[in-house]
Amino acid sequence: MDGSIDSPAAVDIDAFRAEVRAFLDEKLTPELRAATARQAGVFADGELVRQWHRILYERGWIAPSWPKQYGGPGWSPLQQHVFADECAKADAPVLAGMGLQLCGPVLMGFGTPEQKAYFLPRLLSGEHYWCQGYSEPQSGSDLASLQTRAVRDGDHYVVNGSKIWTTHAHFANWIFLLVRTKAEGKPQAGISFMLAPMDTPGITVRPILSISGEHEVNQVFLDDVRIPVANRVGEENQGWTVAKYLLEFERGGGTMASRLQKLVRQARRIAEAEQAGEGSFWADSPDFRRRLLTLKMEIEALDYAEGQVAAQLSAGKKVGDASASVLKLTVSQLLQRATELALEALGHYATADQRHALGFDANEPPIGPDYATTPTARYLNSRAATIYGGSQEIQHNILARVVLGL
Structure with a gap:
């Protein structure tokens, strides 16, 4: 490595x-x-x-x-x-960081010289757009229980199974995925890490539409998909080691505080424009202002914590599991609370279907004022924040083990 x-x-x-x-x-x-x-x-x-x-x-x-x-x-x-x-x-x-932030570092750490020479320049240029094949219908947080099978057949593996919640699979032209290459023994000891082009025969992408209306995630089916042995990263049955290395790049420093601050400012602008009752605005409500200011202070504390993490990393220190879990929990909960406030202030406009005004190529105006375009969809989308990337329950378990020794 x-x-x-x-x-x-x-x-x-x-x-x-x-x-x-x-x-x-x-x-x-x-x-x-x-x-x-x-x-x-x-x-x-x-x-x-x-x-x-x-x-x-x-x-x-x-x-x-x-x-x-x-x-x-x-x-x-x-x-x-x-x-x-x-x-x-x-x-x-x-x-979408699946290629540059996840697959790229894995190739640097475990890839062969040939794999690095081929994939890394194409990751940089954008010629390759990657998606991540980890979760399965019955294997989410318990990833080691994955069942997508890969059977060696000469210079190829024949892969059968499915992956779910695959972000941007409908845009991607490559996928990195975990597959089971050995059924016996400890589950973690029978997993391999592989790369495949999305146009390989046998790969089918089916959309999963979020409750907010976005098409971000998909289910990917693999039926007798032939993946060259040359596209395996690391040794056979050592994919769990590769996967854990990859997960290190999902932790560490973050900059969510600045994006959360923008959501709070949006909520305040809506509250100043929308009436909570006859002759009064949401911004005049003591309870609403208290919750808004409390959220603002907590986000400022998060901003300080993120800066501390960046300073620690610059000093050559690692971010421990406990710190990473605390940040993940904090960001997820603050995101949900910020979107809740904006939705509450939006009032009756929150019930309008704004899908026609969302997305890259939308060219129709929203129903109501411009600020009514995204809050409902963002609120609905953020419901998943306490699940993806490691659920709240998983983060609490990590803290119980690492901090409390339970």
């Missing part, structure tokens, strides 16, 4: 932040900003992702966490935090 990275030179963080802001001011055109404002899901629509990907790629900033030896900028964790923070404040499109 090649774990070497560049050692970033000391930089003037204030000057770097100014450089990022200037870039965003120039490249986030009114059209891109308008398209981003119509996004209600976790990630931007696939075409919007591709447009913003190309812009960042041309600047050399598409993979902030990648070392220079693989085509990244070689930034320190603090620079990465500043860049992500400024993108959040500018409301830049949120890229």
Whole structure:
């Protein structure tokens, strides 16, 4: 495993932040900003992702966490935090990170020289758009119980099974997935990590529409899919080790505070415009103001915590399981509360079906004022925040084990 990275030179963080802001001011055109404002899901629509990907790629900033030896900028964790923070404040499109943030680092750590040479440049350029095949209908949080089987047949594996909640599988042209290559023994000891193009015969993608109306996730069926042995990453039956390495890149520093602050500002603007009763506005309600200010203070505390994590990572320290779980729990709950406040202030407009005004290519006006476009969809979409990426129950179990020793 090649774990070497560049050692970033000391930089003037204030000057770097100014450089990022200037870039965003120039490249986030009114059209891109308008398209981003119509996004209600976790990630931007696939075409919007591709447009913003190309812009960042041309600047050399598409993979902030990648070392220079693989085509990244070689930034320190603090620079990465500043860049992500400024993108959040500018409301830049949120890229789907399955390729650059997850598969890329795995290939750097476990891939063969041939795999690195082929896949990494295409990840950077955007030629390859990746999705993640982990969860299955009966294997979510208990991922080790996955049942998608891969049987060796000469230079190929024949794969049968299905994956679910596969984000952006309808946009992706490649998938990385976990498969079972051995049924005997400990479940974790019989899993392998593989890569496959989405146009491989036998792969079928069926949409799953969210209650909020977005088509973000899918179920992927694999029927006698032949995957070359050369597309296995790591050794056979050692995919659990690869998978755990990948999950490390879903933890660590984050910049959700800035995006949550924007949601709170949106809720306040709605509360100042919408009446709670005859002659009064939601913003005048003592109870509403108390909840809004409480949420604002908690998000400021999260912002401080995220900054601490970035400083720890820059100092070469790791983010422990406990810290990662606390941040995940905090972000999920604050997101749900922020979207609840906006929905409450929206009043009767919250019941309108706004799907015609959402998404990248929407060209119809919303029902009611512009601020009525996304709050309902964001509220509904955020209901899943306490499930995806490790449910609340899983995070509490981690804290009970790591912190309390239970």
